[in-house]
């Protein structure tokens with residue numbers, strides 16, 4: 530579905546992303562991890578059109594999308610959430626999501642945008658009531674709104690940026706399960722950037738690790754969590770918990786639980 534080849538982003542003389550290549554298959558959840566400043570958001574920004582790549586190719590469903598404007602990329606079927614939710618506070622929850630629905634997939638009809646918004650809100654468990662206010666939403670509610678906005682654009686590929694930040698443990702598990710359901714029930718492929726390793730390793734099919742803008746590892750969660758270089762540059766004291774979560778998830782998958 531997605532084939533990225535030799536992706537580079539330079540800011541002046543600094544290479545924030547340096548010759549990164551990877552593929553994502555239809556229906557996969559790929560975890561994208563790495564230390565702060567390793568280039569994860571810059572990759573998301575290039576995939577979603579917020580930043581043009583300095584060089585490299587991004588093939589989505591066989592078509593080159595590198596350098597296209599964000600609205601064209603959304604119309605092709607790549608949606609994203611943002612690390613820090615910034616809804617329009619003067620609009621209701623529903624109106625925020627309808628606006629995203631208008632934007633996605635070239636929808637120009639209010640009716641279709643409203644239908645997309647209703648489906649998206651029901652999926653994430655937020656009220657579909659037209660007037661419910663954004664003001665009462667806590668951290669978990671705002672993350673759900675962020676997801677609903679991305680879903681309302683009708684993505685085939687969802688870029689989820691730190692969906693767990695600011696959530697408590699129960700909310701994190703719910704948010705991770707929701708990403709799983711979005712893949713399982715809606716068939717949406719997901720790339721997920723996250724720092725909370727135990728939860729990520731439980732849910733993703735594959736993991737790719739960045740350090741200083743370069744890909745340093747890629748593979749099954751249990752293999753990546755046990756990789757000496759990944760432990761050294763990133764996981765550190767999280768390594769045992771990550772490995773345990775990845776191994777448990779792998780065992781559950783093997784027995785089909």
Ligand SMILES: Nc1ncnc2c1ncn2[C@@H]1O[C@H](COP(=O)(O)OP(=O)(O)OP(=O)(O)O)[C@@H](O)[C@H]1O
Nearest residue numbers: 540544545546563564565566567568569570571572
């Ligand atoms: N617009 C910009 N101009 C200059 N440097 C930038 C710009 N955007 C990002 N960078 C630099 O590029 C590097 C990669 O940043 P990026 O935000 O992609 O990292 P990240 O892995 O997403 O980090 P985090 O986990 O903290 O979100 C960092 O050194 C950052 O300071």
